[in-house]
Amino acid sequence: MNGRSRSRLAAWALLLLLVWLVVYPLVLVLADALRADGRWSLAWVRQFAASGIEWSALWGSVWISLASVAVAGLVGVPLAFLVERLDFPGRRWLATALALPAVLPPLVGSVAFLFLFGETGFLARLVQTILRLDAPPWRFEGALAILLVHGYTMYAYFYLFTRAGLASLDTSVYEAAASLGAGRRRTLTRVVLPLLRPALGGAALLVFMTSLASFSAPYLFGGGFRVMTTQIVATRLNGDESLAMVETVSLTLVALAALWLLSRVEGDVAVAGKGVAPAPRQVTSRARRALLGGAAWLVGTALLLPHLTLLLVSFVPLGTWTTEAVPPAYTLRNYVTLVTDPVRWRPLLNSLWMALAATAAAVALAIVAGMLVVRRRVPERRWIEVLLAMPWAVPGTVFAIALATAFSVHRPALARVVLIGTVWLLPLAYLVRNLPLTGRALLAGFRGLDPALDEAAATLGAGRLRTLARVTLPLLRPALVAGATLAFVTAFGDFVTSIVLYTYDTRPISLEILGSLRQSDVGVAAAYGVVLMLVSATVFALGAERRAEGG
Amino acid sequence: MAACHADRRIPLTVYSTHGRDQLSLLETAFEREHPDIDLRWLDMGSQEVLDRLRFERVNPQADVWFGGPTTIFDRGVHDSLLAPYRPRWAGAVDPHGVGPDDLYWPVYRTPAVIAYNSRAVPENLAPRDWDDVLAPEWHDRVLIRDPMASGTMRAIWGLIIERSLARTGDTTAAMAWLRKLDAQTRTYTLNPAILSQKLAREEGLVTLWDLPDILIDRGKGLPFGYTFPQSGTVVIDDAIGLVRGARHPDAARAFIDFVGGTEAQILTARRVFRLPARTDLPADSVPAWVADVERRMVIADMNWPLLAREGSRWMAYWDQHVRGTGRASRNRR
Numbered sequence: 001m002n003g004r005s006r007s008r009l010a011a012w013a014l015l016l017l018l019v020w021l022v023v024y025p026l027v028l029v030l031a032d033a034l035r036a037d038g039r040w041s042l043a044w045v046r047q048f049a050a051s052g053i054e055w056s057a058l059w060g061s062v063w064i065s066l067a068s069v070a071v072a073g074l075v076g077v078p079l080a081f082l083v084e085r086l087d088f089p090g091r092r093w094l095a096t097a098l099a100l101p102a103v104l105p106p107l108v109g110s111v112a113f114l115f116l117f118g119e120t121g122f123l124a125r126l127v128q129t130i131l132r133l134d135a136p137p138w139r140f141e142g143a144l145a146i147l148l149v150h151g152y153t154m155y156a157y158f159y160l161f162t163r164a165g166l167a168s169l170d171t172s173v174y175e176a177a178a179s180l181g182a183g184r185r186r187t188l189t190r191v192v193l194p195l196l197r198p199a200l201g202g203a204a205l206l207v208f209m210t211s212l213a214s215f216s217a218p219y220l221f222g223g224g225f226r227v228m229t230t231q232i233v234a235t236r237l238n239g240d241e242s243l244a245m246v247e248t249v250s251l252t253l254v255a256l257a258a259l260w261l262l263s264r265v266e267g268d269v270a271v272a273g274k275g276v277a278p279a280p281r282q283v284t285s286r287a288r289r290a291l292l293g294g295a296a297w298l299v300g301t302a303l304l305l306p307h308l309t310l311l312l313v314s315f316v317p318l319g320t321w322t323t324e325a326v327p328p329a330y331t332l333r334n335y336v337t338l339v340t341d342p343v344r345w346r347p348l349l350n351s352l353w354m355a356l357a358a359t360a361a362a363v364a365l366a367i368v369a370g371m372l373v374v375r376r377r378v379p380e381r382r383w384i385e386v387l388l389a390m391p392w393a394v395p396g397t398v399f400a401i402a403l404a405t406a407f408s409v410h411r412p413a414l415a416r417v418v419l420i421g422t423v424w425l426l427p428l429a430y431l432v433r434n435l436p437l438t439g440r441a442l443l444a445g446f447r448g449l450d451p452a453l454d455e456a457a458a459t460l461g462a463g464r465l466r467t468l469a470r471v472t473l474p475l476l477r478p479a480l481v482a483g484a485t486l487a488f489v490t491a492f493g494d495f496v497t498s499i500v501l502y503t504y505d506t507r508p509i510s511l512e513i514l515g516s517l518r519q520s521d522v523g524v525a526a527a528y529g530v531v532l533m534l535v536s537a538t539v540f541a542l543g544a545e546r547r548a549e550g551g
Numbered sequence: 552m553a554a555c556h557a558d559r560r561i562p563l564t565v566y567s568t569h570g571r572d573q574l575s576l577l578e579t580a581f582e583r584e585h586p587d588i589d590l591r592w593l594d595m596g597s598q599e600v601l602d603r604l605r606f607e608r609v610n611p612q613a614d615v616w617f618g619g620p621t622t623i624f625d626r627g628v629h630d631s632l633l634a635p636y637r638p639r640w641a642g643a644v645d646p647h648g649v650g651p652d653d654l655y656w657p658v659y660r661t662p663a664v665i666a667y668n669s670r671a672v673p674e675n676l677a678p679r680d681w682d683d684v685l686a687p688e689w690h691d692r693v694l695i696r697d698p699m700a701s702g703t704m705r706a707i708w709g710l711i712i713e714r715s716l717a718r719t720g721d722t723t724a725a726m727a728w729l730r731k732l733d734a735q736t737r738t739y740t741l742n743p744a745i746l747s748q749k750l751a752r753e754e755g756l757v758t759l760w761d762l763p764d765i766l767i768d769r770g771k772g773l774p775f776g777y778t779f780p781q782s783g784t785v786v787i788d789d790a791i792g793l794v795r796g797a798r799h800p801d802a803a804r805a806f807i808d809f810v811g812g813t814e815a816q817i818l819t820a821r822r823v824f825r826l827p828a829r830t831d832l833p834a835d836s837v838p839a840w841v842a843d844v845e846r847r848m849v850i851a852d853m854n855w856p857l858l859a860r861e862g863s864r865w866m867a868y869w870d871q872h873v874r875g876t877g878r879a880s881r882n883r884r
Contacts, residue, residue, distance in 0.1 A: 052871075053870070053871055107742075107744070110745070111744070111745070111748065114745060114748060114749075118749075118752070118754070119754055120749075120752040120753060120754050139738075141738055219741045219742060220740075220741065220742055220745055222741070223738050223739065224739060224874060224875045230741065233598075233700065234697075234699040234700055234870075237598055237699060237700050238699065238863050238866060238867065239626060318771050318772050319751070319768075319771050319772025319773045320772065322670075322751045322752050322753070322774070323670075323752060323753055401602055401606060404603070404606045404607070405606045408606050408607055408609055408610050409609045409610065420606070420607055420610060420612060421607075421610070421612040499595055499596075499599055500599060500602065500603070502593065503593070503612070504562075504564065504591040504593060507593075511594070515570065515571040515594055516571070517744040518570045518571070518594075518743075518744065519570050519571060519572055519767065519771070520744065520747055520767065520768050520773065521771070522744075522748070
């Protein structure tokens with residue numbers, strides 16, 4: 001068997017695996033929905049198409065997602081340039097801290113937003129006091145609030161991907177541009193940005209799909225603003241399973257259309273270069289250093305305000321902070337509750353091992369996919385890409401239900417085994433949900449690598465595995481780290497999938513947050529949120545270190 | 552992971568909509584009474600319980616479904632997710648909350664109340680009836696849990712609509728009433744935890760919500776007061792049922808017997824503000840607040856089957872034609 005047919009075989013094996021994990025479960029629930037009373041029926045599709053509300057919800061989802069991409073990009077890309085290309089005091093710290101918003105803890109993170117930006121929040125009170133207004137200066141709800149939350153939590157995709165892209169841009173690229181007489185601006189617009197296209201495209205797609213499937217922000221701050229995800233939940237609560245499924249399909253189709261469009265724009269470019277990024281430019285003037293450092297830290301602090309609020313809330317005793325500008329009392333009790341009760345910290349360990357396992361597997365699959373799609377350019381590459389991105393095209397709840405449905409019966413002939421009730425289903429769900437993250441990151445990484453390096457290794461007598469281990473993977477490190485850290489923290493804090501699939505033995509940290517919030521124990525929920533953030537921050541910091549070693 | 556539970560006890564799995572405090576409380580008491588059973592509860596929303604039982608139908612993981620309004624249990628009955636069981640205390644609850652063929656049983660009663668921020672609103676000025684909420688002083692001060700996503704709110708909407716049907720024969724008056732309420736509403740909140748924070752922080756002063764949640768929040772120190780609407784309120788039956796195909800049916804039955812038993816009913820009333828469904832509890836053993844509630848609460852006449860039949864249609868109409876239109880029509884005037 002020659003290399004070519006081996007690649008084809010591997011491609012088909014990967015495709016089958018993805019179809020089994022991603023498409024098959026969805027098809028099963030879809031079939032369920034369209035077979036009302038044992039017959040196939042399109043009545044629900046017609047009802048969907050005839051309803052103005054459905055269309056307005058779909059349109060709401062689409063434009064909010066497009067706007068989210070714009071906002072997240074405008075925040076994330078410049079920040080990435082700032083910390084990658086310029087050196088200033090505390091750069092390394094800030095670089096790590098800036099990734100944190102990707103892990104605003106579920107539910108209680110939104111409470112932090114309320115305490116901060118809400119009409120009775122810290123900022124609103126501040127503005128109200130300064131301007132001596134009678135009423136709160138704004139209301140934190142509707143499309144703008146959703147957009148703010150999205151921009152805030154999703155700029156990290158642009159930030160991390162752009163940084164990974166910049167880190168693998170070779171010094172020679174800049175030198176070549178400079179020697180051809182291009183100024184800094186011209187180099188940026190004509191050389192750097194085009195070369196970052198895979199990274200930017202990947203981030204844009206992730207942001208678009210994440211906001212399309214975003215549930216918490218519209219759920220908590222939407223006011224009367226309609227988007228499809230909350231519409232689906234309302235429809236399901238109303239008992240219209242089939243209509244909800246049609247709504248889900250409509251959302252999925254939009255996501256797939258975006259994916260298709262992007263693949264047109266992104267193209268199959270692979271650029272040359274050894275992947276050795278230039279050192280950050282030293283800012284020499286002391287005044288400019290101070291100014292730049294100060295500005296960077298100011299922006300960083302502003303972006304971390306919700307996290308700081310959460311930290312503050314975690315020290316507030318039950319029911320005390322309501323109309324006061326700052327908390328009237330502080331306590332450590334919330335943390336004491338958390339550490340003294342073993343039942344309370346087991347979820348932390350559960351989330352840790354599940355997120356780790358899922359991330360490792362998702363990275364491995366993404367590496368295989370990257371090799372096949374970018375390097376071997378197998379004919380099935382488009383399909384592999386679509387399937388890798390699909391898990392995020394579907395709202396988390398629906399996807400979880402699909403997995404649960406598919407793996408609740410034992411019919412090996414139909415490729416269905418019982419996983420429900422075992423500890424494996426939830427990590428499997430995390431793995432599948434992680435695929436778009438690791439997949440996008442590594443595809444972008446592979447596209448930014450010069451294939452000539454592999455060839456060089458081969459000429460020098462290195463075998464395929466050796467080339468992968470000693471040449472390709474080290475060069476892919478920035479992309480690998482970006483994808484893996486994002487995947488880990490996403491799985492670690494996941495809520496929507498977990499609530500459908502958790503078992504007694506896999507109760508994750510997010511369920512603990514929900515449980516505390518339901519009892520109005522906001523402080524304890526915040527303490528969990530802080531722990532979650534600390535773990536995520538550690539992961540980001542470790543990632544940054546690995547990157548530094550590799551760079 | 553599983554090795555942690557290498558004990559020989561029977562693992563009894565309960566899917567529940569109740570909170571951690573209540574479930575831990577019952578777990579301890581139940582395991583004390585049944586040392587051979589290991590109670591494992593999973594807490595989630597009522598829609599999640601239904602979803603889970605549905606996709607686990609061929610391979611049930613749960614033994615007991617504990618908590619949620621009977622309306623959602625009815626959907627479970629429709630999907631054949633429950634098995635009949637007649638608990639020992641069957642004779643001591645109001646039969647109207649009992650499921651067909653003994654498929655579920657009411658264990659708590661959840662009355663809807665008008666709740667307010669007691670620091671900003673003195674008790675004597677708080678709304679005393681549904682119509683009072685429409686008074687000018689509450690304009691833009693009312694917070695509403697999104698009725699599409701809440702069993703309690705749907706029941707309140709049902710009450711308003713059935714009231715109109717009884718008086719005028721159609722739903723026009725009810726929709727006009729709800730449109731006025733929409734004009735009073737500062738915001739619709741989908742999540743109950745956010746709703747309670749907003750009420751505590753005085754983003755709004757009045758809301759319609761269920762009694763146990765208000766009492767629990769008050770117990771945690773939040774400044775909430777409540778009144779029972781004088782013209783009558785809805786009382787939602789909160790149920791329990793045996794899951795069809797349960798792996799440990801005997802332990803499950805023991806748990807159902809326990810939850811509706813005298814000891815547990817009094818325990819949950821005392822500690823987590825659950826109004827017992829049992830009508831035969833000795834008056835001297837129930838906590839004072841229960842007696843107080845029983846005395847002050849006026850229960851409205853509700854046609855529950857009608858709500859079950861027409862509810863979805865009413866809600867869909869409200870969602871499309873009433874929500875968000877109140878403010879506009881008010882401004883036009």
